[in-house]
Each structure stands twice: as C-alpha cells, then as structure tokens.
Amino acid sequence: MALSPAENIHFWLTCFCIMLASTFHPTFGNVAAATPVSPGLEIVKVGVIMEQKTTTEEAISKYMGMAWSDFYSERPSYRTRLSLHFMDPQNDVVAAASAALKLIEDEEVHAIIGPLWSEQAKFVVDLGTKAQVPVISFSATSPFLCPAQRPYFVRTAYEDSFQMRAIAAIIQAYGWREVVPIYEDTEYGNGLIPFLIDAFQEVDVKIPYRSAISPSSRDDDIEDELNRLMMMPTRVFMVHMTALLGSRLFSIANGAGMLNKGTVWIVTEGLSSLLDPVEPAAVDSMQGVIGVRPHLPASSDRLRSFKKKHSICRTHDNLFALWAYDTVWALAEAVERTWNPSKTQYVRRSSTRNSPTTALDLSDVGISELGPGIAGYMRRFSMVYGLSGHFQLVNGQLQPSAFEVFNVVGRKERVIGYWIPKYGLSKIYQAATNNNFTRKEYGEYYGSGYSVPEDVLKPPIWPGDTLEQPKGWVIPVKGKTMKIGVPVTISMKEFFYIEWPDDQGQQSGATVGAPTFSGFCYDVFLEVLNELPFSISPYEFVPFMNASRQSAGSYNDLLYGIKLGEYEMVVGDTTIVANRSSYVDFSLPYSESGVSMLVAIKDDERQNMWIFLKPLRWDLWLTAGVAFVFMGLVVWVLERHNDEDFSGSQGQRLGVSLWFSFSTLVFAHREKVHNNLTRVVVVIWVFVVLIITQSYTASLASFLTVQRLQPKFVSVQDLVKNRQYVGYLGHSFVRELLIQQLKFDPSRLIGYPSIDDFHDALSKGGANGGVDAIFDETPYLRLFLAQHCNKYTLVGPVYKTDGFGFAFRQGSPLVSYFSRAVLAVTENKDKMEAIERKNSLSPDVSCRQDTAAEQADREISLENPSLGVYSFGGLFIISAAVSLSALLVELLHSRCRRDRRRTCWKSNEGLQLPLGWSKALRIMMTKEEFGDRHLMTSTYLGRDLDKNSSRIVPWRSPPVSVTTDHAGGGDASAP
The missing domain is CATH 1.10.287 (Helix Hairpins)
Structure with missing residues (x-):
C-alpha cells in the first residue's frame, strides 16, 4: 500500500531511530517461541510486543496463553496453529518500533499483537502498514489512532472517546455546569480533549480551565497545580490518567484537603481497577470518587466456565486481560479462515535479505502475503459470547456495549448504574436495555440543588463521607472574598447609591472609612441572598470608579470587568441587552425596562x-x-x-x-x-x-x-427626518440603539451625565443648544417624570429590553441559583412594593393618577380628539333621507290636488251662476289646493258675496247639468 509523502517522512525517520536502537539494544534479537505445536500443522507466526514486568502484564500474557490452548482444544480439526513470539519494548517508543521491525524482518510474522501503549503503537502501525502486517492492539485506546484511517490497524479495546458521552451524561444528570479536566500530558491524555469538549458542548457544560500534568512532574509541581485549582470556584474535576500517575495525583490531592465535602471527582476507565489495579494506598485516597469503566458481564456462563476450568479465584478481573484473550481467539479464527498455502511467504524486492551481518535496508522491507487477508477478516470480526462480552469489530474498532458507573467506597468500586449508548443512564442494567432514557429529564430542582431521579443512578457516597450531593462550585474559594462590581453614578440614587462617610475625602480622592450602599437594586440583591439555598459571604462591593470617585467608564466597561476577572458578578441597574450577553451571563430580570422617548408638552389648551x-x-x-x-x-x-x-x-x-x-x-x-x-x-x-x-x-x-398634554413631537421618524437634536444618558447603551436601530445621525446626539440635565436640555430646545427629545430607559424617565409631572411626557413606542439583571461571568453556576431566587422575590408583590416605596420609586398618588390620565388622554389627542362629521354621518344620512322623502310625498300630493282642480273647472264651464257663487267656488278650489284658512272666513266670504249682490241657489241632487252665462245674468234650469 502506498504511503503519503508525510507518512513516508515519518516512516523513514522512525526506521532511522530503529537502526540506532538496534545498535545499542542487542537484547531485541532474543525471540522465544512461547507455544509449542505438533508436527504436520501449518504454523503461522504472530508477534507479541509487550513487557511482562507488572502484575497486569503478567496476567495479560497468561490469558493469551490460555486463549491459545482453549481455542485449539475446542477446534482440534483446524489445520493452522498460531505461534506467539514475545518481544519486550522496554517501555520505549523507539524500542517498540525496533522490536516490530525485527519481528517482520527476522521472524516474518503475519500479525502483531500490541504494544500496550498508544505512543508505541503509532510507530508499530506505520511499520505494519509498510509490510502489510496487521497490528492488533487491545490497550492502545488513544483516539489519535483511528482504525478507519489505517487499514492494517485493528483495535480490540474501547476507544477513549466512547466513555466521554457516559461522563457527560453523568454531569448532566447531576446538573453541574462546569468541569475542570485534569489529564496526563501525553498522547494518551491529550488525545481525549477534543472529544471531551464535543461531549460537554452537547450537554451545555463549560470547561473553565484545563490542567495537564506530565508523568515526569515532581510531587511539588503537582501540588502547586492543585493549589491553583483550589483558587477557582469550580469543584467538579475529571481525571484522565494512567494508574501510575493517577495514584500520585490522588495521594497529593487527598493530603491537600481536596477530597473533602463539596468536591466531585470523576475518573475515566484508566483509573479503574478493572483495567489497571491501583495501589491500596491510592485507593484510600480516592474515597467518594465516581467513574466509568466498560461493563463486564461477570455473571455470564462463558466467564464462569472459564474461571472454573483454569481455577481462577480472582474477584476482580482485568479487562485488558479479557480483551487479550478474545483478541487471540479472534486472530486464530481469522488465520484459519484466510489461510492460503500459496501465500505463506514474504515478498521482497531483492533476493538479499536483511541480516545481522549486513546493513539494514529499510527500502527492502518484506511484504506479507497473508497479512491483507487477516486484516480484512479481523476488521469485521464478531463474536457474541466473548470472554469480555459481546465482541464485535466494525471497521477495525471494537464497539462498546455498555459502561458501568462506579463509586469508590472503601477498597471496592461499587456499581451505582449503567450507561448504554442507545439508551442512556439507568441504575439497573436490564432496565437500561429495556427502557429508553435518551430524552429523560434527569434533574429537578428541589430548593437546594439538582437531584438525580432514583431510576437513573443509585445514591453515591461523595467525598467527605456524605450522601449530600455537592453543588459543584464554592464561593469563596479557599478564604477568598467574592468581589462584586457596582456602578458609581451622580444621579439615579433611587436605583443604586454609594454614600461615602467624608466629603473631604471625596474631594481629595482619599479613601477614608467604608462606604454604605442603598437603592432599589441593592435592596433586591439583599432579598435575593435570603432566598438562596446557601451563603456566598464574605463578599465585597467594588465601586467602578477612578481616583476622584467618579465612574471609571460606561456600564459596558463595568460588565466587561467580569470577563477580565476583576469581578465575580455585578450588582446594579444593569440592563440585559444582546451585545452584553456575548461576554457575561445575566440572571432573570428583576425589573421591567425598555427605551422610551421623552418630549416637552405644549401649553394647556x-x-x-x-x-x-x-x-x-x-x-x-x-x-x-x-x-x-x-x-x-x-x-x-x-x-x-x-x-x-x-x-x-x-x-x-x-x-x-x-x-x-x-x-x-x-x-x-x-x-x-x-x-x-x-x-x-x-x-x-x-x-x-x-x-x-x-x-x-x-x-x-x-x-x-382634563389637562391635555400635547407633545411637541410624537414620531421618531419626524425627529430623524428633520434632523432634530436628541439626548441620552451618556454611560448607557442607548446611543448604540439610536444609531444602529433608529438610524439617528451621530452628530445630532448629545449625551448627558445625569438625568438632572434633561430638564434644562428640553427647556432650551434643539434650536437653542438643547435637545428636542430624550431617549432613555423607561425606569429612569418615569423617575424624572415624577419630579416634572406637568412639563414632559412619554410618547411613541417602547423599545423593549429585558430589564435589570445581575451579571455573572459566562458559565457561572451562580446564574441558575440567582435566577430562581429572583423569581421568588419578584413574585412576592408586597415585598417588591415595599422596596419601591422605600426607594421613592413609587410616585405620590396624585401625580401617578394625573400621569395615568394624561397617558390615556394623550392616546386620544394624538388621533385628534375633536369630533368630525364622520362620527355623525349616519344620523345626517337618516335625517336627510326622511326629509327628502317627505318633500317628495308632498310634491306628489300637491300635483294630484292641482290636477283635480283643473278637472273641476273644466267640468263647470257651461254652468251659469251668480257672481257670488262663482267666487265661492273659486275660493273652495283654492282652499283645496293651497289650504289658506283665511280665504274661508265668513267675513271674507260674506263681504265678497254682498259686494256682487247675488243670491246663492242650492244645488240639487241627483246630478245636475249647469250652464254658465258668461254674459252676466244667466239662470239655471234642470232638464
């Protein structure tokens, strides 16, 4: 297989080191065949690179031999037999690579088992890739060695990154928000950090500090590092080390009092007795520690029969030894399945073979013909009933089945729960495999912290021999006073005020006597402290000021001091806005807020x-x-x-x-x-x-x-369009809001140091050196209006902010506790009203009522309070319709009467009547048409008849035909 240029450089550098090591370490040539075999069988050489000095290493070597004998005793018909050749790497990286090269060149092995350490395995894998010899490791767990990227590397152990999800689940279950990892400054330790960060980010856990300790560090150096950790508030530590360095760390930490009540120590599988037993003295220093380790099915029939067969009485099994057993078993099966008599030799480019008497030619390293087949079979091997449990390899990596959560109590590791990748945490292994806990809410707040539900983990015994769950942080840290930043303002004393005991000291800059604090924010802070389930005293207020006792900057500068480590938190009228949340965390707000526009009102109408x-x-x-x-x-x-x-x-x-x-x-x-x-x-x-x-x-x-408060300006757009001058409080965030969101010209903005300057600025107006409107936070403006009820008013929309809140460093565990305490205080209406009255934030009743009436009336006045014709349009339409209808009816009625009169005159044209009768008839017709009463009076009628001296003759009935004599004295006659 061709290597990349970078891999070639690394390979040749490794080989150069090997040649030097071969010169100075002649003992590497000693190779012993550990397992005799019967004649007539196909012998396949397998190299084993590992030391046999410690108890663990001896157990591993013993288990490998038992695996060889058990496998072939159960499969006597197999035609192949493994021949294990052991070589000692002498705990050295170059020596391990040299041993691998000698196994390849001198013994022509077709597979290599080991080495134990990830640093050694990296070089050996490079050689194996060059010679196409599979390298199988049951203990090199570093994530830097990835089988997916190395086709001739097979890892029959759990990769270290697998356990990180289990540890993250434990931390999430107990509700801890910060963890300090302490890890070995080697490839074994450093390789885990990227995966640790990813796992913690998934559960929103912060890492405020990382502590890397070298194996060569002296005890004094380790103690200094632990003292540095004690100066931090975080009390949750995760240790990822080998047993040798980890034992030293816990012995020193216990002596320094770091395993007392209130601390949390979590260890990875490297410090579990299942992998590498820790010395009894170190175990005594680990009381209360919790950790994770691979789950070993100790009650399986396979493991019980194995122990019975080989008369093993050990209570604690070593997982590396079990993985070594299963590795030999799997390799023997792979060799049998892939054996090809025609591919049993090494292929070389030249006929000359490297020998001890000739120079080592690294370019002529032999290539195993059997190796690719063995590697391919091993990378997908699966065995349900392995000695270590379900032994399944996927793409060359052993897949984890489950992890145990243990608690160190006495000399034992008491299992308190399990973590399965598919299901999550459970205190019972069977329940974990049958119930889905992946979406379960682990923590519930009961007033004193987070508690883990009983169906997740059994209650552990924590450091300090207590069942009380540590909250994961402490304040103060080893006697250190908690510093709280507070603002310094010359106005708005109702919110936060610092009173110095001497006026002369204030003028000269000398600090004489301790200041006193008061104000709305201060009183709320004291009430919140009473609601906390713990005490944070002693604490110290640190005013944000210069030598003249003036504010040292803006509120943003004050809050940024938290990020710089100058304060642990800030108490004051600090508004929660988005840009500030990028460098601090806020509690829930304890006061409503927003940005409003203040303008002067017109004269009273x-x-x-x-x-x-x-x-x-x-x-x-x-x-x-x-x-x-x-x-x-x-x-x-x-x-x-x-x-x-x-x-x-x-x-x-x-x-x-x-x-x-x-x-x-x-x-x-x-x-x-x-x-x-x-x-x-x-x-x-x-x-x-x-x-x-x-x-x-x-x-x-x-x-x-009603006093009508007509504002001089009602629209922000008008202010921007007309380039009016606008004021704001100089140290607040309002300037950025005016420029970025409301699009005001920065040259038309004027900052004022105090709200007391607003009155003079608005009275002058923009044309006379003042401003036409003021933008500021609503609580400040309402405080200003309480003193100027009849001169100014709030208009326009309120630009919402989240209100006042306490600020903390990002990731501080205090945030959640303070937020809950703030809720408890703000929900108490009587308590909040008492605080407001105490600090004069509740204006007098008459002013408040006037302001409310003015606000309601102003909303009407802005829409023109005068009544218009549209409001009564319906009434006018109804009245006009009725009137026009009446006129139309009258017109039609008059027309009908006129038509009847004309018809009557025409019908009487031949009737001869005296002059008086003729006029009387006209009068009646006229009256019928016009209805004039005076024409029908007896006086008028009598005078008219007497004047003509005519006699009226009554009409006869039935119908009469009348002929009128138009010449003057006609008479009437009936037919």
Whole structure:
C-alpha cells in the first residue's frame, strides 16, 4: 500500500531511530517461541510486543496463553496453529518500533499483537502498514489512532472517546455546569480533549480551565497545580490518567484537603481497577470518587466456565486481560479462515535479505502475503459470547456495549448504574436495555440543588463521607472574598447609591472609612441572598470608579470587568441587552425596562379663549349649519299651506323657518305643525340635535376638566427626518440603539451625565443648544417624570429590553441559583412594593393618577380628539333621507290636488251662476289646493258675496247639468 509523502517522512525517520536502537539494544534479537505445536500443522507466526514486568502484564500474557490452548482444544480439526513470539519494548517508543521491525524482518510474522501503549503503537502501525502486517492492539485506546484511517490497524479495546458521552451524561444528570479536566500530558491524555469538549458542548457544560500534568512532574509541581485549582470556584474535576500517575495525583490531592465535602471527582476507565489495579494506598485516597469503566458481564456462563476450568479465584478481573484473550481467539479464527498455502511467504524486492551481518535496508522491507487477508477478516470480526462480552469489530474498532458507573467506597468500586449508548443512564442494567432514557429529564430542582431521579443512578457516597450531593462550585474559594462590581453614578440614587462617610475625602480622592450602599437594586440583591439555598459571604462591593470617585467608564466597561476577572458578578441597574450577553451571563430580570422617548408638552389648551370650538371639527360645524338651514326650509315647504305662522312676506317666512330649526337646539320651538310629514321630519331632526348636543357637551367637559398634554413631537421618524437634536444618558447603551436601530445621525446626539440635565436640555430646545427629545430607559424617565409631572411626557413606542439583571461571568453556576431566587422575590408583590416605596420609586398618588390620565388622554389627542362629521354621518344620512322623502310625498300630493282642480273647472264651464257663487267656488278650489284658512272666513266670504249682490241657489241632487252665462245674468234650469 502506498504511503503519503508525510507518512513516508515519518516512516523513514522512525526506521532511522530503529537502526540506532538496534545498535545499542542487542537484547531485541532474543525471540522465544512461547507455544509449542505438533508436527504436520501449518504454523503461522504472530508477534507479541509487550513487557511482562507488572502484575497486569503478567496476567495479560497468561490469558493469551490460555486463549491459545482453549481455542485449539475446542477446534482440534483446524489445520493452522498460531505461534506467539514475545518481544519486550522496554517501555520505549523507539524500542517498540525496533522490536516490530525485527519481528517482520527476522521472524516474518503475519500479525502483531500490541504494544500496550498508544505512543508505541503509532510507530508499530506505520511499520505494519509498510509490510502489510496487521497490528492488533487491545490497550492502545488513544483516539489519535483511528482504525478507519489505517487499514492494517485493528483495535480490540474501547476507544477513549466512547466513555466521554457516559461522563457527560453523568454531569448532566447531576446538573453541574462546569468541569475542570485534569489529564496526563501525553498522547494518551491529550488525545481525549477534543472529544471531551464535543461531549460537554452537547450537554451545555463549560470547561473553565484545563490542567495537564506530565508523568515526569515532581510531587511539588503537582501540588502547586492543585493549589491553583483550589483558587477557582469550580469543584467538579475529571481525571484522565494512567494508574501510575493517577495514584500520585490522588495521594497529593487527598493530603491537600481536596477530597473533602463539596468536591466531585470523576475518573475515566484508566483509573479503574478493572483495567489497571491501583495501589491500596491510592485507593484510600480516592474515597467518594465516581467513574466509568466498560461493563463486564461477570455473571455470564462463558466467564464462569472459564474461571472454573483454569481455577481462577480472582474477584476482580482485568479487562485488558479479557480483551487479550478474545483478541487471540479472534486472530486464530481469522488465520484459519484466510489461510492460503500459496501465500505463506514474504515478498521482497531483492533476493538479499536483511541480516545481522549486513546493513539494514529499510527500502527492502518484506511484504506479507497473508497479512491483507487477516486484516480484512479481523476488521469485521464478531463474536457474541466473548470472554469480555459481546465482541464485535466494525471497521477495525471494537464497539462498546455498555459502561458501568462506579463509586469508590472503601477498597471496592461499587456499581451505582449503567450507561448504554442507545439508551442512556439507568441504575439497573436490564432496565437500561429495556427502557429508553435518551430524552429523560434527569434533574429537578428541589430548593437546594439538582437531584438525580432514583431510576437513573443509585445514591453515591461523595467525598467527605456524605450522601449530600455537592453543588459543584464554592464561593469563596479557599478564604477568598467574592468581589462584586457596582456602578458609581451622580444621579439615579433611587436605583443604586454609594454614600461615602467624608466629603473631604471625596474631594481629595482619599479613601477614608467604608462606604454604605442603598437603592432599589441593592435592596433586591439583599432579598435575593435570603432566598438562596446557601451563603456566598464574605463578599465585597467594588465601586467602578477612578481616583476622584467618579465612574471609571460606561456600564459596558463595568460588565466587561467580569470577563477580565476583576469581578465575580455585578450588582446594579444593569440592563440585559444582546451585545452584553456575548461576554457575561445575566440572571432573570428583576425589573421591567425598555427605551422610551421623552418630549416637552405644549401649553394647556384650557387657556384658549376659543376652546368652545375645539369639541367639533370644522367639517362638523359646517355640516351642522347646513343641516339647520336645510331643515328650516323643509319645514316651511311642508307647513306653508297649513300654518299661518309660516305665511307673510318672503323674509318673514325665511326667518320663521330658520328660527324653528335653530330653536330645536334648546328645544324652544313653539310653532305647531299640522302636517303629519312635518311631524315625522321634526322628530328625526330633534333626535339628531340631541345626539350632537350631548356629544358636544361631553367633549367640551373633557377639554375643560382634563389637562391635555400635547407633545411637541410624537414620531421618531419626524425627529430623524428633520434632523432634530436628541439626548441620552451618556454611560448607557442607548446611543448604540439610536444609531444602529433608529438610524439617528451621530452628530445630532448629545449625551448627558445625569438625568438632572434633561430638564434644562428640553427647556432650551434643539434650536437653542438643547435637545428636542430624550431617549432613555423607561425606569429612569418615569423617575424624572415624577419630579416634572406637568412639563414632559412619554410618547411613541417602547423599545423593549429585558430589564435589570445581575451579571455573572459566562458559565457561572451562580446564574441558575440567582435566577430562581429572583423569581421568588419578584413574585412576592408586597415585598417588591415595599422596596419601591422605600426607594421613592413609587410616585405620590396624585401625580401617578394625573400621569395615568394624561397617558390615556394623550392616546386620544394624538388621533385628534375633536369630533368630525364622520362620527355623525349616519344620523345626517337618516335625517336627510326622511326629509327628502317627505318633500317628495308632498310634491306628489300637491300635483294630484292641482290636477283635480283643473278637472273641476273644466267640468263647470257651461254652468251659469251668480257672481257670488262663482267666487265661492273659486275660493273652495283654492282652499283645496293651497289650504289658506283665511280665504274661508265668513267675513271674507260674506263681504265678497254682498259686494256682487247675488243670491246663492242650492244645488240639487241627483246630478245636475249647469250652464254658465258668461254674459252676466244667466239662470239655471234642470232638464
């Protein structure tokens, strides 16, 4: 297989080191065949690179021999036999690579088992890839060695990164938010960190600090590093080390008092007795430690029969030894399955073979013909009933089945639960495999911290021999006082105020005596402390000021001091905004807030002599006047023939009609109407007049009794468009909001150090060196309005912010506790109102009521409070429709009467009547047509008849034919 240029460089450098090692380490040539075999069988050489000095290494070697004998005793018909050749790497990287090269060149092995350490395995794998010899390791667990990228590397152990998800699940279950990893500064330790970070990010766990300790570190160096950790608030430590270095670490930590009550120590599988037993003295220093290790099915029939067969009485099994057993078993099966008699030799480029007497030619390393087949079979091998459990390889990597969560109690590792990749945590292995816990909420808050539900893990015994779960952090840290930053302002004393004991010291800059603190934010902080389930004392308020006791910068600068490590938290009127959350964490808000616009109001309209015209707009005044005139004309037309009051000259008739119409305003009309149509029209009109007069009266009363605060500016867009000057509080975030969101010209913005300057600025106006509007946080502006109720007002929309909150460093565990305490305080209405009254944030009742009335009235005034014609359009339409309908009916009725009169005259053209009769008939017709009463009076009629000296002759009935003598004295006769 061809190597990349980088791999070639690495390979040749390795080989150069091997040649040097071969020169100075002649013992590498000693190779012993550990397993004799019967003649007639196919012998396949397998190299084993490992030391046999420690108890663990001896156990591994023993288990490999038992695996060889057990495998072939159960399969005597197999034609192949493994021949294991052991070589000692002497705990050296170059020596391990040299041993691998000698196994390849001298013994022509077709597979290599080992070495034990990841640093050694990396070089051996490079040689194996060059010679196409599979390298199988049951202990090189570093994630840097990836079988997916190395086709001739097979790992029959769990990769270290697998256990990180289990540890992250434990941390999430107990609700800890920060963890400090302490790891071995080797490839074994460093290789885990990227996977550790990824796993913690998935459960939102922060890593505030990482501690790397070299195996060559002295005890004093380790103690100094532990003391540095003690100066930090985090008390959850995760240790990833080998047993040798880990034993030293815990012995020193226990002596320094770091395994007392309140601390949490979590270890990886490297410090589990299942992999590498820790010395008894070190175990005594690990009391209360919890950790994870691969799950070993100790109760399996396969393991019980194995122990019985080989008379093994050990209570604690070594997992590396079990993996070594299964590795030999799997390799023997792979060799048998892939054996090919024609491919049992090494292929070389030249006929000359490297020997001890000739120079080592690294370019002529032999290539195994059998190796590729063995590697391919091993990378997908699966064995359900392995000695270590389910032994399944996927792409050359052993897949984890489960992890155990253990707790060190006495000299034992008590299992308190299990973690399975598919299901999550459970205290019972069977429950974990049958129930899905992947979406389970592990933590619930009960007032004193997070607790793990009983169906997840058994309760462990924590350091300090206690069952009380540590909260994972402490304040103060080893006697260190908690520093709390506070703002320094010359105004807004109601929110946070620092009072110094001496005025002279304030002027000279000397610090004499301790200051006292007060204000709304300070009182809320004290109430929140009372709600916390623990005490954070002692703490110290650190004013954010310069030598002159003036503010040292903006609120953003104050909050950034948390990120710089100057404060642990900040207490004050700090508003929660998005850009600040990028470098600090906030608690839940304890006060509502927002940004509003403050403007001056116009003069009170009650001083206007024409205020009586304000209730109605000009269009309604005009429409009402036209309606009155129109209604007078309608009444005159309908009543001109029936009522003598509407007779006379044209001027008299017009005056009477208008008088009648306008007198309805006060319901003083006395003229009687005789026409039914007129009655209908007048009733509708009186109803219209009633509605208009009542509405006018109510509106005028509002104008006269309610103070109308008309702002000089009501629109932010108008301010931007007209380039008006706008003010803001100099140290706040409002300037960025005005520029970035509201698009104000920065040159038109003026910052003021105190809200006390707002009055003077608004009084001058933008044209006289002041401003036309002020933008600031609503609580500050309401405090300002409490002192200037009748001069200024808030207009426009409120630009929402999240309110005031306590600020902490990012990832601080205090955030969740303070947030819960803030909720408890703010939900107590009586307590919050008492704090507001104490700090004069609750204005006097009259001012508050006026402000509320002004606010409600202002919302109406901004939409023009005067009544318009549209508001009464329906009434005018109804009245006009009724009036026009009455006129139309009257017109048709008059036309009909006129037509009847004409028909009557035509029918009497031949009738001869005396002069008096003729005039009387005309009078009757005229009366029928016009309805003029005075024409029918007896005086008028008698005078007319006497004047003509005619005698009236009664008519006869039935029908009479009448002939009229137009010449003068005709008479009448019946036929």
